Amino acid sequence: MKLLDLHTHSSYSDGTYAPAALVDLALRKGLYGLSITDHDCVDGIGEAIEYAKDKNIVFIPGIEFSCFYGNEEIHILGYNIDHRYAPLLEITRVLRNARLDRALKIIEKLNVMGFEISFDDMQKYNLNSVGRPHIALALVEKGYSHSVQETFEKYLSRGMPAYVERYKLLAQDAIRLIHESGGMSVIAHPYLIKNQNCIEALAAMGIDGLEVYHSSHSQSNVKRYTYMARRLGLCITGGSDFHGRDSDFDFFGRIGIKLDELDSKIINK
Known part of the structure; x- marks a missing residue:
């Protein structure tokens, strides 16, 4: 097959x-x-x-x-x-910047909530793109949550306190x-x-x-x-x-x- x-x-x-x-x-x-x-x-x-x-x-x-x-x-x-299509590359650049901006806003919200977490904590997971899964991994590693799924359910999903809408x-x-x-x-x-x-x-x-x-x-x-x-x-x-x-x-x-x-x-x- x-x-x-x-x-x-x-x-x-x-x-x-x-x-x-x-x-x-x-x-x-x-x-x-x-x-x-x-x-x-x-x-x-x-x-x-x-x-x-x-x-x-x-x-x-x-x-x-x-x-x-x-x-x-x-x-x-x-x-x-x-x-390599130029308009496609331009859109992906815009979306990458929007994803980065979102990650920084989520981290800021988490800091206000009392979590000691920084952008550097994310980059060890992925130097190319930082998103919610990497933030969740960092929270688990620091002992703030038991699993990535729990982190999303408590903090990062839509309607939760650290959620940020993305373009x-x-x-x-x-x-x-x-x-x-x-x-x-x-x-x-x-x-x-x-x-x-x-x-x-x-x-x-x-x-x-x-x-x-x-x-x-x-x-x-x-x-x-x-x-x-x-x-x-x-x-x-x-x-x-x-x-x-x-x-x-x-x-x-x-x-x-x-x-x-x-x-x-x-x-x-």
């Missing part, structure tokens, strides 16, 4: 593996293909392409945009993008940018979308696909979204959403999409 994992994150966003190490791990797991879809970031794509070119694996350049459609947060994956693209702008960069746009982990009507709206807006296979999806979810994709004329994709956490290894190498189910435009220009 030729399986591709089209949803993974490297150390250039909130993953723990460098791009080359992630390619090596995919090879050890026997994957036919891999896409690195870092959050709002393509900085690791060139490194992965160069490393994978003489390996027995298909590598697909990707990205995962955090977007808004109305009041709903939507994640949109882009595949087979030109990672995000509008969904229609993400779709347009992915298309302009030569790529295919796909709704990520649709089960996590609260307002399911958004899926049809995004299909009408020109989205190309739906991530049917995902580590958060049950078999009934897979059947439901396969039917929905066919009804809406969308291609289907799949991936584990691997970040390198211990629990992620239950899915990496097992959750993805078979080559014969995949739209050829995801792989070929």
Whole structure:
């Protein structure tokens, strides 16, 4: 079986593996293909392409945009993008700066709450991108919380005392940018979308696909979204959403999409 994992994150966003190490791990797991879809970031794509070119694996350049459609947060994956496309690089620069600004504001809130934590505490986890997962790790290490999940539930999730809203693209702008960069746009982990009507709206807006296979999806979810994709004329994709956490290894190498189910435009220009 030729399986591709089209949803993974490297150390250039909130993953723990460098791009080359992630390619090596995919090879050890026997994957036919891999896409690195870092959050709002393509900085690791060139490194992965160069490393994978003489390996027995298909590598697909990707990205995962955090977007808004109305009041709903939507994640949109882009595949087979030109990672050197200037407007794409400019948007990722803006989003990276917004992520940094958000992290600094969260740290400031935590300091006011009495937590002794600084930006330097985050950078040992990731020099490329600092986000809430890294702040949560620092709080756990300093003994302020028992786990990353507990930290999010108590302090960092929406509505919690240290939460700070972050600038995000509008969904229609993400779709347009992915298309302009030569790529295919796909709704990520649709089960996590609260307002399911958004899926049809995004299909009408020109989205190309739906991530049917995902580590958060049950078999009934897979059947439901396969039917929905066919009804809406969308291609289907799949991936584990691997970040390198211990629990992620239950899915990496097992959750993805078979080559014969995949739209050829995801792989070929």
